[in-house]
Amino acid sequence: MSDYLFPFLAVVLGVIIARFTKSSKSWNTKLLLSFSGAFLLALTLFELLPEVYNHLEAKSTGLFIMGGILLQIILELFSKGAEHGHVHIHKNSTAFPWLLFISLCIHSFLEGFSIHKHNDMVYGVLVHKIPIAIIISLFLFKAKYGKLQIALFLLVFACMTPLGTLISHTWQVLAHIGHILNAMVIGIFLHISTTILFESSDGHKFNMSKFIAIILGVSVAFLI
Template sequence: MTNFILPILAVILGVILAFITKSQKSWNTKLLLSFSGAFLLALTLFELLPEVYHHLEAKRIGLLIMCGILLQIVLELFSKGAEHGHVHIHKDEANFPWLLFISLCIHSFLEGFPIHEHNDMVYGVLVHKIPIATLITVFLLHSKFTKLQMGLFLLVFMFMTPLGTLISNLSNLQESTVLSINAMVIGIFFHISTTILFESSDGHKFNVSKFVAIILGVAVAYLM
């Protein structure tokens, strides 16, 4: 049950943080993004990647990971990078952002597939979704969308990851199919987490706080 509740809780926490910060990217949100990127990448390397390589042929896995990276690149053509903290909604925007909504839902749905009781990927998704939900909510609040539109956007977004987990764990999909999807999700996670980690700091200066957040993310993932 925890695997279904935690992703929902992440979005709720993100919404609460958005109402507290009321800004696009506060200092704390940037650090949380850095921590989440490192944590998600480390968990993917420590748990998800070995699991997939244990069951599938190596070259096939490599191809699927590359497909996942390419899929995320395509999704970001429509989301403009919202999956790793870049949300571009103008304050005067009144039309519902269908492309952003659909691409985020696809991403959230797929990231639910690797979550099961035998790994800790749910915590990686949890930490990843909190800052993303925060930034999405902030931009929605700054737009001219109705409260109903904002509520439906966040509600559907909130349940897409548990839906992916539900289908992965309870459907009649063959194990090889689920593992193949997981391999694609590895590519998605690689793209998102490395984009967060490799983004230049303000003024291209070494950011000690960001570096510490990254080290902590890796350390926590390793110790789990």
């Protein structure tokens, strides 16, 4: 049950935090992003990558991982980097951000395929989603969208990862390509997590707080 519940609750928690804060700076989102990026990257390397390499031929695995990286690059053409903490859409726009919505939903849906009972990726997705949900919620609350539009956006976004997990667990037709999909998700996670780690620095200067957050993220991922 936690495989389905935790990703949903991560978005709910992010929305609640955003609702009671006026700015992402109030929660030092950059440090939270650094921790989540390191945690997600470490779990991907510790859990998901060895599993995929055990079931697929090495060169093919690399090809599918690269496919995931390229897919995420394409998604970010439309989401403008919302998956790693950036929303570059004008707040005064009244047009519903369909491209942002669809690309985020695709990203979240694919995340769900990495979550299995025999790995801990649900925690990586959980920690990754909280700061992203905060940033997206802050943007939506400040934008001139209707309350129903905002509610539906966040509800569907919250449901997409559990939906991906459900389909990966129940659709037998996907059993034969499950490891291929996981390899592509690895590529997505590698792109997202490394981008978070690089972009959370100001002017690429050494930041002790960020460094500690990264060490903590890796350490927690190793210990769970």
